Amino acid sequence: MNQASDPSGNESPATAKAAELQLQQQVILKKIGRARIRLLVCCWTLPVYIIGIWILLGNGRGIDTFMFVYIALSAGFALDMSLRRCPRCRQQFFVKSILLNLISRRCVHCGVAIPAGNRGSASLDQGEQN
Ligand SMILES: [Zn+2]
Numbered sequence: 001m002n003q004a005s006d007p008s009g010n011e012s013p014a015t016a017k018a019a020e021l022q023l024q025q026q027v028i029l030k031k032i033g034r035a036r037i038r039l040l041v042c043c044w045t046l047p048v049y050i051i052g053i054w055i056l057l058g059n060g061r062g063i064d065t066f067m068f069v070y071i072a073l074s075a076g077f078a079l080d081m082s083l084r085r086c087p088r089c090r091q092q093f094f095v096k097s098i099l100l101n102l103i104s105r106r107c108v109h110c111g112v113a114i115p116a117g118n119r120g121s122a123s124l125d126q127g128e129q130n
Helices: 013-044 046-058 064-083
Strands: none
Touching (some): 013 046
8 A cells, every 4th residue: 555645544643743743834934934024025115115204294294103103013023023933943033143134034043944935845854953
């Protein structure tokens, strides 16, 4: 019998649990990826923000609310991102020492990568730790 990928459920509990763990890890990594994209979008919209302030000032309107919302959003996203933990090594995914590594698509501690796109085929084939 070929036991490689039998969906009809004759897997041992250990295998099933390992698969579930890996699935959870994928879900967490995707969330981390989305948190990263949110903050990147915030950075990319900085010119729009500056133009917006320019226009508001030109119209003689107050910019307090606009500034506050933008800064609060950015700070919120940055905080959310910095608090994300790697599903494999349980360390902060983007934070090593003080710097937040925005560019990284990998855990700065163990190197596990954020999966590209929404397909389930992620690269978890890094060298296993332990
Ligand atoms: Zn890690």
